[in-house]
Amino acid sequence: MNMRSLRGALVWHVQAIKAGFTLPTSTTNLLIHVYSKHNLLHESQKLFDEMPERNVFSWNAMISAHIKTQNLKQARELFDSAPHRDLVTYNSMLSGYASADGYEADALNLFREMQNECEGMKADEVTVTRMLNLCAKLLNVGYGRQLHAFMVKTSADVTGFTVSSLIDMYSKCACFEDAYRVFNRSYEVVDLVTKSSMVAACFRAGETEMALKIFWRVPELNNVVSWTTLISGYVQNGYMEEGLKLFVCMAEAGVRWNERTFASVLKACSGLRSLKRGKEVHACVLKNGLISNKFINSGIFNVYYKCENMKYAELIYLMSRVENSFSIIKLILGYSSQGNMVEARRFFDSLAEKDVVVWTALFSGYVKARQYEAVFELFSDLSKETMVSEPLILVSVLRACVLQAALNPGMEIHAYMLKMGLGMDKKLISTVVDMYSQCGNLTYAETVFRSVAERDTILYNVMISGYAHHGHEIKAIQLFEEMLRNGIKPDMVTFLEILSACHHCGLVELGEKYFNSMTVDYNILPEIDHYACMIDLYGRANQLEKAMGFMKRIPIEQDPVISGWLMSMQQRETELTWGGSHSKTEGIYSMNCA
DNA sequence: GTAGGGTTAG
Structure with a gap:
């Protein structure tokens, strides 16, 4: 016995x-x-x-x-x-x-x-090993170097243990070169553990190729730890597919996985947002009875969360039978982002400590679900409890105002915001301008816009869009020119607005000039909406040949919707008449539907 | 005859 x-x-x-x-x-x-x-x-x-x-x-x-x-x-x-x-x-x-x-x-x-x-x-070397681990944990490379010197001075035995810890310490302290030097100079004591430490060190430094090279030295030694180091290294560096392939290689090499291997594989699945593979691994985990491991459990939860399968994520959470505010928060975020506010609210109410992230998620969820009354209610509840100083929450409330075209509540939020000293928040200011413009008060929008000293692209976009949508296309174009004079870089949205303005005014040449300047001056690749705008512009000006020529220029031909659309356009080329009131997108959609 | 401390992958 x-x-x-x-x-x-x-x-x-x-x-x-x-x-x-x-x-x-x-x-x-x-x-x-x-x-x-x-x-x-x-x-x-x-x-x-x-x-x-x-x-x-x-x-x-x-x-x-x-x-x-x-x-x-x-x-x-x-x-x-x-x-x-x-x-x-x-x-x-x-x-x-x-x-x-x-x-x-x-x-x-x-x-x-x-x-x-x-x-x-x-x-002795056991002491040193332990102290090196401590340095790695504290990221204190200065002390680590002293220990290294101490090792040399006292000629404490250099063993696989000390070398592994030394490599690990340097690597975790972001001193990859030192780690590699230690590895290279300790040939006599390099064993599987030392090799694994070095492989992990390479991945931490993003040296994927070197990691692979070292991994394949004396390959017959490789075990579950070195394989898992390799797999997780690939996954951490964003090579999810390769990670999964290596998992198969490992099984083929006859090495049995453990729960840490699965944790990495699951990370690859969630990184790929691959529900299919995630489910396969999930089945494998169940078969091996590893579901109770907390890393594996949260790995599976994450797969379903990232794949936006919230029902499964919820199920995994409930079956784990462990109260976990981290998972609850993700359930709230997931359900909110899908606009499933009944479920989101259920978990929100069950959460003991609600931080700003959760509040923000709930607000934007209600906005997404277009439940603006719930937004106002939530805001009045929250502002009774505390001063709301999170810009993103106020952005949500302002968006709810836009949804409802509610100018008065919007103004209240604006006042509240100024009272809270949030008048400088860029995102918030842009939303305020947008709110005034979309709620029909262009004058207020203008006033707020002009009050901002440092205007960024988004702020300009919002104001240009405001002008354009209120029939002030010329003002929109003037503001765009002002934007360029002030050295603010336009983006895709700016050009969409400005091309749309040109279209509405029938400014063919100006539209062409702006369209060309997108790629030439600003290196922005036009998207389908920009092309549609140009086609509408030509169509409205009865320049059908140019319109057709433009359609052929659309580079995204692999899209079946576009190519189908192109084909039907060519058939109907002669009979096509262009209506007068195409908006920038109506053009596309009406043709698609036909 | 019998014993104790340390390394790598989440």
């Missing part, structure tokens, strides 16, 4: 009790260790307390047991009261401090004590 297994330990223990036999100290020490390994702290403690004689092994085992359960205070008390301490005692305590959050300073102090050779204790 193997005493290192829990079963073996229990059998030994019970037999000894039955026989009234006192276990030797070394056996009890082992039992303490085995119980602790299986999270049976209570049993370990009982054995330790009732031992007739203890040695340094007993103390070390008990200290480790407390560290394992994250009880560092208890561990330190034992450490201080132990009659004897050796290097293992120190290293155990140091290890506990280094991996726990908030005990980093204690770790450094303890290490300093060791350097002063307190109790004749001299840091």
